[in-house]
Amino acid sequence: MKVAALQMDIAWHDRPANHVKARELATRAKKSGSDLVILPEMFSTGFSMDTSITPEPLNGPTPTLLRSLARELEIAVVGGFVLEREKAGPQNVSLAVDHHGKDLALYAKIHQIPILGEDAHYEPGERPMPFDLQGFRAACLVCYDLRFPELFRALVDECGLIMIIASWPDVRQAHWDILLQARAVESQCFVVGVNRVGEGGGNIFTGGSAIIDPAGEILAHGGDKEDLVTADIDPARVAEIRTAMPFLLDRKPHLFRT
Numbered sequence: 001m002k003v004a005a006l007q008m009d010i011a012w013h014d015r016p017a018n019h020v021k022a023r024e025l026a027t028r029a030k031k032s033g034s035d036l037v038i039l040p041e042m043f044s045t046g047f048s049m050d051t052s053i054t055p056e057p058l059n060g061p062t063p064t065l066l067r068s069l070a071r072e073l074e075i076a077v078v079g080g081f082v083l084e085r086e087k088a089g090p091q092n093v094s095l096a097v098d099h100h101g102k103d104l105a106l107y108a109k110i111h112q113i114p115i116l117g118e119d120a121h122y123e124p125g126e127r128p129m130p131f132d133l134q135g136f137r138a139a140c141l142v143c144y145d146l147r148f149p150e151l152f153r154a155l156v157d158e159c160g161l162i163m164i165i166a167s168w169p170d171v172r173q174a175h176w177d178i179l180l181q182a183r184a185v186e187s188q189c190f191v192v193g194v195n196r197v198g199e200g201g202g203n204i205f206t207g208g209s210a211i212i213d214p215a216g217e218i219l220a221h222g223g224d225k226e227d228l229v230t231a232d233i234d235p236a237r238v239a240e241i242r243t244a245m246p247f248l249l250d251r252k253p254h255l256f257r258t
Helices: 015-031 061-073 143-147 149-156 170-187 235-244
Strands: 002-007 036-038 076-083 091-097 103-108 131-133 136-142 161-165 190-194 197-200 203-206 210-212 218-221 227-232
Touching: 002 015, 002 190, 002 210, 015 036, 015 061, 015 227, 061 076, 061 091, 076 103, 076 161, 091 136, 103 131, 103 136, 136 143, 136 149, 143 161, 143 170, 149 170, 161 170, 170 190, 170 203, 170 210, 210 227, 218 227
Parallel strands: 002 036, 036 076, 136 161, 161 190
Antiparallel strands: 002 227, 076 091, 091 103, 131 136, 190 210, 197 203, 210 218
C-alpha cells in the first residue's frame, strides 16, 4: 500500500481555501499511485480554539469532502476536523474513510493539551478506534496523543499501522521527530506522522511529517515545506520484525494495572 502524508500549509479559519488545497494535494497523491492519503489535524480551519468557527456536524463540509475525495479518487482518506455534537461539547476528531467513501472510524482525541488551552474548548474521547484498511489493522491518533506510550500499547497487539495527525508547533519540533521514531520502534509497527506547515494562531509549524517502518527506519520525511510525503508499506514487514525481534512478548502488563 502506498501512503501519502499531505503536509499542508493551512489557511487560518479559511475552510473553503483549505478544502481546495486538500483536493489539489489528494489529486496529486492519487496520480503518484497512492492508495491512502492522510491530512493533518483540523486541516480545514487550523488548530483554533474558536468554537464559533471550528465545529461542524458529521454531515458537514469537511467530512463530506473526505468522503467525496475517497469516492472520486478511489482512495482511502484520513483527516481531522472538529465535530459538532447536539448534547455535548465539540471534539477534535479524525475520520477514516475507505475508497468507496464509507466511514471506517471516527476517533475523538483523548489527550487535550492544556498549555495551548485545548482542554478548555474541546471534550476528550474515551478510547482508540481501530479499523481494517487494505491488509492492515490500523488506527489514527491526534497530535498530543503522541506523548502517551500507553495509548500505543493499547493498540499494538491489534494494529500494524498507527497514524498521528497533528498541528505540532515548531518550538517542540525535536520532540515530534524523536517520539514518532520511538513509537515505531517500541510498537514494532508502521507509524505515519502528518504535521502541518506555515503559521496560524500565533504558532509556527515546520512539518517533519514522516513514514517510519516497524524497525524505526525512516522511509520518507517531509522537511519544513508543503509537500507530499510518500512511501510503500507492507503488512508482512510488521510480522517479519515482530518475529525476528519478539520484544513485545516480554512486556509485563501487570505493572500497569491499578
